[in-house]
Amino acid sequence: MSKTWSVEEHLEDILGTVRPLEPIELQLLDAQGCVLVEDITVPVALPPFDNSSMDGYAVRAADTAEASADSPVALRVVGEVAAGSSELPSLAAGQAVRIMTGAPLPSGAEAVVPVEWTDGGLGGEPVDAMPTGATGRDVVDGEVRVFRPASQGAHVRTRGSDVRPGTVALTAGTVLGPAQISLLAAIGRGSVTVRPRPRVVVLSTGSELTAPGEELGPGRIYDANSFALTAAARAAGALAYRVGAVPDDPDSLRSTIEDQLIRADAVVTSGGVSVGAYDVVKEALSGVEDGPEDGLGAGGGVEFRRLAMQPGKPQGFGVVGPDRTPLLALPGNPVSAYVSFELFVRPLVRALMGCSPVRRAAVTARLSADAPLVSPEGKRQFLRGEYSPPGEGERLGTVRPVGGAGSHLVAALAQANALIDVPEKTTAVEPGDELSVLPLD
Structure with missing residues (x-):
């Protein structure tokens, strides 16, 4: 009788076989979702110069110290500075310079x-916004009235206040999202060295499968697995x-x-892995190691x-x-395929990307249910669940089962946000008992 593998043994075999993809240099937008393989050091200060965080007037702090709503201070406007200006006026006592945000x-x-603390150089009460179409020398008497004092450094973004030169902005192992791409662009990096997103080819097997959108004939079902697994692979970070x-x-x-291997860092199939007469994946791949040296068997073959x-x-x-190329053959039942993806394919994708950790983090939760959960002895069961994080002052969150144990219950799967992990030796979990839960994205 062949060996029965544990979940951990199967996953360890998978992770022990694959290695992270080789690093490549990519332009910033192409690197989104990839993992850095180098620390990024800031070459220049950010911001690179003192600049204004508001539309208003650059002043000396002492000149506004006595300003109030009843007794505004009048300052002579000697020029203006817009964002991107390279020639800057000098400011003397009693003077102001009209300035724009970022200038x-x-x-x-x-x-x-x-x-908003001034009359905008137009005379009268404080204005809501900077007047348009007028320069500092077009205002009444070339003056601006200030109704509130500004302390030294007020509304000024000083040079290096975000990051200083030589600072490590991003460390190796960081997954590049929009915020990280923004930082890289802000410090002048046009490209970075990353591990690329793995290319994962997903296919379903079964003569009964019909593509969604087509007419469903007698004895046919829609192909949900390939869509679910492709979406899951993309959510994990792959190009699927x-x-x-x-x-x-x-x-x-x-x-x-064989045709798909040219664009695959991993292949995922669903269906045809059991012991039925038409389990095509098992039949097609069990003996490929005996095939031609340049064929599928060149890698060593697939073990079921x-x-x-x-x-x-x-x-x-x-x-x-x-x-x-690693190939993972998953069962054909929709829930079985999805659970298998979460336990085995997702860690594989993250390992290829060079992410750490590769597994989802488990949490402990209390079972919220009207009856005990029953689980077969000797099998590690993964049930769909709805997990609620702990509230204020609570140590643990709660999880309640969603749907039954059937591996065809797709509607229940769509309502779940977690997998309830029941160990092999546990045959029943009572309401209120603690158990391990894998929250899903």
């Missing part, structure tokens, strides 16, 4: 008075490619996989296993093709 601070200026469903023909399956888990007992894993 460099003139020489001699110590603070910025927001325009969905291939149309392959009929129950071993030659067609082998040919399809029984795991001590529910759902997802039948699994396949191996490396195929000349480049030893």
Whole structure:
């Protein structure tokens, strides 16, 4: 009798086989979602010069110290500075310079008075916004009235107040999202060295499968798995490619996989891994190691296993093709396929990316249910659940089962945000008991 593998043994075998993808240099937008392989040091101060955080007037702080609503201070406007200005006026006592947000601070200026604290140089009461179409020399008598004092440094973004030169802005291992891309652009980096997002090819097997949007004939079902697994692979960080469903023909399956290897860092199949008469994946890939040296068997072939888990007992894993591309063969039932993806494919994707950790972080929660959870002895069961984080003052969150244990219950899966992890030796979990939960994105 063949060995029954544990979930941990199967995952360790997968992770022990794959290695992170080789680093490449990419332009910033192409690097989104990738993992840095180097620390990024700031070459220049950010911001690179003192600048205004408001539209208003650059002033000396002492000149506004006595300003009030009843007794405004009048300052002579001697010029204006817009963002991007390179020639800056100098500021003497009793003077002000009209300034825009992001503009460099003139020489001699110590603070910025927001325009809302002034009359905008138009005379009268404080204005709501900077007057348009007029320069500092177009205002009444060339003066601006200030109604509130501005302390030294007020509304000024000083040079290096964000990051200083030589600072490590991002460390190796960082996943580049929009905020990180923004920082890289702000410090002048046009490209970075990263591990690329792995290319994952997803395909379903089964002559009964029909593409969504087409008419559903007798005995046919819609192909949900390839869409679910492609979406899951993209959510995990991969560049995922969905291939149309392959009929129950071993030659067609082998040919399809061989054609896809050119664009695959990993291949994921669903269906055809059990012991039925039409389990095409098992039939097509079990003996590929005996094939031609440049074919699928060049990588060593695929091993099909029984795991001590529910759902997802039948699994396949191996490396195929000349480049030893990892292939994970998942069960065909929708919930089994999705749970298998979370437990095995997602860690593989993150390992290829060079992410750490590769597994989702488990949390402990209390079971919220009207009846005990029953689990078969000797099998690690993963049930769909709705997890609620702990509230204020609470030590643990709660989780309640969603739907039954059937591996075909797609509607229940769509309502779940977590997997309830019941160990092999546990046959029942009572309401209120603590158990391990894997929150999902």
